[in-house]
Amino acid sequence: MLEINVKNETSRLRAVVLGTAQSSGPIPEVEDCYDPKSIEHVIAGTYPEEHDMMLEMEAVAKVFEKYDVTVFRPEVIKDCNQIFSRDIAFVIEDKIIRANILPNREEEVKAIKYIWDQVRKEDRIILPEACHVEGGDVMPWNDYIFIGTYSGEDYPDIITARTNMDAVIAIQELFPNKIVKSFELRKSNTDAKNNALHLDCCFQPIGKDKAIIHKNGFLVEREYEWLVDFFGKENIFEITKDEMYQMNSNVFSISENVIISEKNFTRLNSWLREQGFTVEEVPYAEIGKQEGLLRCSTMPLFRD
Template sequence: MLQLNIKDETAKLRAVVLGTAQSCGPTPKAEDAYDPKSLEHILAGTYPKEEDMILEMEAFAAVFEKHGVEVFRPETLEDCNQIFSRDIAFVIENKLIKANILPDREKEFEAILHVLEYIDPQHIIHAPEEVHVEGGDVMPWNDHIFVGTYTALDYPNWITARTNKEAVDFLRNQFPDKTVKSFELRKSKNAKENALHLDCCFQPLGKGKAILHKNGFLVEKEYQWLVDFFGRENIFEITADEMYQMFSNVFSISPEVIVSEKGFTRLNNWLRGHGFIVEEIPYAEIAKQEGLLRCSTLPLIRE
């Protein structure tokens, strides 16, 4: 059996579900794009090729292997994009919560049922239908749970709005001993301004550090709350272009070890300057779908 345990974003990782780029299907039609960045690349003819994305994901898997992490992969579904396993479920403490994602992505969850067999069924929670939530918007951080949300009245009109007010209430009920802190995210049809998930504009790191992008937040005082929480001197503030490139979507294997995209020179130098070990891998093709390293993982067990 797998004894689920996730209390934060950085403790030493023991087991993870890493998505797969196998059989991810042809380039989608423009009208089927889920986010503005994918749409941009579909229209420009630069949408990533399956073989390139497979190579990038294998590089990620190799880093996990090097660090002794047990890696599970989804069953391959024909012509289905299964790269972003963070969207389909997430773990807090010893509970795995199935995300209510876009309906046509439901089968992605079924592709990890072979992993769920190792988890006590009492620890698998299906959120009620009115709760919209994706793992990219949910970050357990010790006695806090940080949640990215969008609660304006036009919520139903935004395909990029993935986590609603009901999700925040649901998490408060599920984890009454934690402080659930929500942040309103900026939704936009412009990929350079759209914060698809909280992890597109914020990421806590080991050593008390964090990555942040001010314009990803709709409410300045919510952004300021994070600055005060971590301390301005501990924050790597990214530009709009760096948010677009997904600089905040790196992944911590431990408090010291961070997997990052090899092209993130400014960030990687800063991380090394603060004593982190940076495992650089190519991930720029996958980034074209408005998701990166954190999005591709579903951590199950950290120490």
């Protein structure tokens, strides 16, 4: 049996699923892309090469090895982008919840079946079909579960809207003892600088009581202000529109003191060090071209 336990974003990590860039397939056509940033790079001829992405992911695997974290990888599916393991499932407390993701990504879910099958049957949750949810929108934070969502009438037409209110309600029902707090995110199919693909693309808690945040990622100002009040202004690192575009909020915590971050995030990384964090810098800019970064490509299974 595989023991799973995740109560927040920053407790000491013991086991994680890290995606894979192996056999990630040819450069997609524009119409096959799921987000505006990938489209931008396909058009510009700067879409990332498999070899470069594999090197970036191995750099992360080495950091996990250094901190003695057990790493699971998805089974490799030929010509399939399997980098973003956070999208396909997520753990809250001792439950693993399968994400209901874009239908053409079903294959990715099968690739972690061997992990899913090791979890106690009663702790494997498949939500009703009407509940759309991806792990990048879901953040357990002790007594809270923060969830990014979009409830605009144009939801069906927005490919970047991944989590709906049906899922928010279902998760609240699954965890009645938690306070589920949802946040409306700014979405765009065409403009990557005005699109928060997931909650972790514009916000993430770090350490014990700090957070990285980008105001414009939130559609409702008072929801953004609630988070600022919750963490306290002095504990918040505000990122610019360009830093959000580069995915500065999508770092990943190994513990309350150790954070994996992209090596080009100079402003963020020096702030983190000033706050007393150990920053493990890795190259991840090529993967970042697909509008996902470190949190998106990791799915924690066990934190102390």
